[in-house]
Amino acid sequence: MSVAPATRRERRTPDHTAQIAAERARVRSASRRSAVSGWLTTVVVCLVMLGLWELLADLWLTRAGVLAAPSAILQSLVENASLYVSSFLVTGWVALRGWFWGNLVAIVLAVLFVQVPALESLFLRLALTLFCLPIVAVNPLLQLTFEPDTARVVLTSLSVFFTTLVGTMLGLRSADGGSLTLVTAWGGGPLSSLRFVRVPAGVPAILTGLQIGVPAAALGAIFGEFIGAKSGLGVLLINGLMGLDLPRVWSVAVIVTAMASVPYALFGLLRRVLVPWSAGISTAPARSAAVTGSPLRRMLIGTAWVAGSVVVILLAWQAYLVVFDVSPFVGKSPLDVFNRLFVDEGAAEARAALGEALLVTLVHAGVGYVAGLVIGVAVAVLFVTFPVAERVFTPLAVALRSVPIIVLIPVLILALGRGLGGVVAITAIVTFFPTLANTQTGLKQVPADAFILMRSYDASVWTNLWRLQLPYTLPAIFASARIAAPTSVLAATLAEWLATGDGLGHAIVMARSGSAYTDLWAAAAVLTLVSLVFYGIVSWAERLVLRRFAPGQLA
Amino acid sequence: MTPHGGAPPVPRCAAVPSPGSTPNESTTHVDTTGFSLTDLTKVYSTKHRDVVALDNVSLSVPRGSFTVLLGPSGCGKSTILRMLADLEQPSSGEVTIHGESPEAIRKAHRLGLALQDPSLLPWRSVRDNIRLPGQVMRKPVPKERVDELIHMVGLDGFQDARPAQLSGGMRQRVAIARAIATEPEILLMDEPFGALDEITRQRMNEELQRLWSASNATALLVTHSISEAAFLADRVIVMSPRPGRIVGDITIDFPRPRGRDLLTTPEFHRVCDQLSTLLHAGHDEAAEAGAAE
Numbered sequence: 038m039s040v041a042p043a044t045r046r047e048r049r050t051p052d053h054t055a056q057i058a059a060e061r062a063r064v065r066s067a068s069r070r071s072a073v074s075g076w077l078t079t080v081v082v083c084l085v086m087l088g089l090w091e092l093l094a095d096l097w098l099t100r101a102g103v104l105a106a107p108s109a110i111l112q113s114l115v116e117n118a119s120l121y122v123s124s125f126l127v128t129g130w131v132a133l134r135g136w137f138w139g140n141l142v143a144i145v146l147a148v149l150f151v152q153v154p155a156l157e158s159l160f161l162r163l164a165l166t167l168f169c170l171p172i173v174a175v176n177p178l179l180q181l182t183f184e185p186d187t188a189r190v191v192l193t194s195l196s197v198f199f200t201t202l203v204g205t206m207l208g209l210r211s212a213d214g215g216s217l218t219l220v221t222a223w224g225g226g227p228l229s230s231l232r233f234v235r236v237p238a239g240v241p242a243i244l245t246g247l248q249i250g251v252p253a254a255a256l257g258a259i260f261g262e263f264i265g266a267k268s269g270l271g272v273l274l275i276n277g278l279m280g281l282d283l284p285r286v287w288s289v290a291v292i293v294t295a296m297a298s299v300p301y302a303l304f305g306l307l308r309r310v311l312v313p314w315s316a317g318i319s320t321a322p323a324r325s326a327a328v329t330g331s332p333l334r335r336m337l338i339g340t341a342w343v344a345g346s347v348v349v350i351l352l353a354w355q356a357y358l359v360v361f362d363v364s365p366f367v368g369k370s371p372l373d374v375f376n377r378l379f380v381d382e383g384a385a386e387a388r389a390a391l392g393e394a395l396l397v398t399l400v401h402a403g404v405g406y407v408a409g410l411v412i413g414v415a416v417a418v419l420f421v422t423f424p425v426a427e428r429v430f431t432p433l434a435v436a437l438r439s440v441p442i443i444v445l446i447p448v449l450i451l452a453l454g455r456g457l458g459g460v461v462a463i464t465a466i467v468t469f470f471p472t473l474a475n476t477q478t479g480l481k482q483v484p485a486d487a488f489i490l491m492r493s494y495d496a497s498v499w500t501n502l503w504r505l506q507l508p509y510t511l512p513a514i515f516a517s518a519r520i521a522a523p524t525s526v527l528a529a530t531l532a533e534w535l536a537t538g539d540g541l542g543h544a545i546v547m548a549r550s551g552s553a554y555t556d557l558w559a560a561a562a563v564l565t566l567v568s569l570v571f572y573g574i575v576s577w578a579e580r581l582v583l584r585r586f587a588p589g590q591l592a
Numbered sequence: 593m594t595p596h597g598g599a600p601p602v603p604r605c606a607a608v609p610s611p612g613s614t615p616n617e618s619t620t621h622v623d624t625t626g627f628s629l630t631d632l633t634k635v636y637s638t639k640h641r642d643v644v645a646l647d648n649v650s651l652s653v654p655r656g657s658f659t660v661l662l663g664p665s666g667c668g669k670s671t672i673l674r675m676l677a678d679l680e681q682p683s684s685g686e687v688t689i690h691g692e693s694p695e696a697i698r699k700a701h702r703l704g705l706a707l708q709d710p711s712l713l714p715w716r717s718v719r720d721n722i723r724l725p726g727q728v729m730r731k732p733v734p735k736e737r738v739d740e741l742i743h744m745v746g747l748d749g750f751q752d753a754r755p756a757q758l759s760g761g762m763r764q765r766v767a768i769a770r771a772i773a774t775e776p777e778i779l780l781m782d783e784p785f786g787a788l789d790e791i792t793r794q795r796m797n798e799e800l801q802r803l804w805s806a807s808n809a810t811a812l813l814v815t816h817s818i819s820e821a822a823f824l825a826d827r828v829i830v831m832s833p834r835p836g837r838i839v840g841d842i843t844i845d846f847p848r849p850r851g852r853d854l855l856t857t858p859e860f861h862r863v864c865d866q867l868s869t870l871l872h873a874g875h876d877e878a879a880e881a882g883a884a885e
Contacts, residue, residue, distance in 0.1 A: 213709075213711055213713075215707050215709045215710075215711030216711045216712075216713055218679060218705075218707065218711070219705055219707070219711055219725075220728055221679065221698075222677045222678070222679065222698060222703055222705040222780075223698075223701060223703065223705075223725045223728045223729055223774075224698050224699050224700070224701045224703070224728070224729055225728040225729070229728045233713070233724060233727065233728060234713065237713065237715050238713075240715075312715075
């Protein structure tokens, strides 16, 4: 009976069958044509842009020191092939190991957190702190603690860790509530739930985490080479930037992009092959253990968790110094930093210097962040409103997402200069791409029936957008805004480190080269705090928005 | 097979409106009791107030019988089912299944459960979904039994299909086959056909009756469909909402196997009318009580 619709259709009169066959063939060939023409347009647009780039570079931009021509990049790649290959092998090996360990730890922790919620409440904030730890601040500290090679691997795994952790947790949690209930009713324990339901349900999310981790690993590996390395792509990048060697910088950018985007694409493919079942056939949400009781009790419990997390974070800092036996000359405890900023002689000056640098960084990060968000949403709306633009530019945007920001920064700094413009462009770009992708996805999740309803009111395109699509998309926009918040701080400080000579990024460079280790730790702590607060503010705003627009998504 | 095999052709329907009535007399023989609820109360505490989901419910049904809990949403019928499945604990009162606690039954892997959402694992084929409870229980379901079940629910040829390739009715058949795959002693079903259209639903009811008759399970089905209750049950327990109470207890004697021709008989309609009257009386009473609060 259930397959009946198909069989019934077959039973129609022959002349209908012929018409149906013709209609089917028409639809199929039309969709094939549009897919082919979409790709063709993208390729043509890319070629045209490449030609334009070559032309502009040859005529003017290379002489102005803005960008290298594709031909010059190619020439540099060919002439110094052996140097590039050996550097690639060095950096690639670090990236691979860091990527592996970061993801492994993240997946194991995600399983633990989902199975033992108490662990999550306490340690997720620590994990979040690790994510908000700008690698700009961590890099010198790790170099003080570990062998150079180990430090680079640890740095790489740190930059991979958090997105995989959060993604895997979401994936494990996305398991269907009904299936979990059934496993319990069959006498299965938490381990059975994990094995039969949660882990298979989490596979797509885990694969996504591994995929997103690829460009992040490239970033970590290269940034690790900015301190004390003798070989590697990071060294070539720095040298190229210092010597204003445009083809060198662009060649490294091309190599790193390939290094990141090839595995990135492969993981995307793997996910499609390994996860052929279509999701979303059962939608019963999992029951979550909400805190119950009076408002006062809930507030107290919430406060207790936050306080507990702060203690855990400070203990982790202290433990790091003890466990890795960091010498007291370079390793400073929370108390040392507190004394430096509030007790010791010169505390006021230290605070003033730090505050000034912080303000600069906030401007760099904030302006770019807001610009990236606004432009990202605007472009997504443009894409959805004019599907032609989307067909042509989406493959390009997806490809650009896999470009690690570490190579965008030197390229953009050379192109736009070392002033505010360059830094803001960098932070804007790192915010722009995730916002664009998330908003695009969100805009498409509006139920078709809602459009039909709006059509029956004869609503205009703008009414649709304002009353329907944007409200539906707000959760997606805020999700990317939250994740982009620490990233924008990271991008700003990276740019400061490499180019601008001000802000916290530069303060860290100066503290390190001047062996002012307490200042180094203080700057790292302040930077982490800023990232965390930034993240917290956006999360809070997100919760306010979700409460109104998507109450189902709140735990 | 059926507890009422020798029933007369004309149904004998006895309405016993018995809120808080004493348990059935047959409880003296533990052997013949399917499950029993004694003075069962469940209170949910929310932020603002306490909600009494179940108020002093007592009920006892014979082993191997088919009981239907009928009532509007919010009458606590699913709560009773969840307590029998050891998914929730009573605030007070006692639940026993075949003389044991629900927890003992669940841990001993003697429980079968079907929910409104078929809750099939999308990455497993039909066959592997039916094998799942056996895997969780470390009591593998033999291949022949899986094939037999697939045949019984009419899904021959779909053994290796994934849930996404099946229609809603087919998915729910897989869920029913899965529920009885491990030959449970008690079969609990929470509106398993609630999302299906009327015609599919009737076919599923007939199939369910057949599958249950072939087993020895004590069955409990929760529904808000009057005709589904009258068609399937040996006994229909009618419940009223807020607080959940039993407002009617009707024995249904139609001979089994029951076919769809039963649906058009005056006797069937008389039973449905009776259930409907009880249901609305209970509902109105609850509404008045709510208004008086």
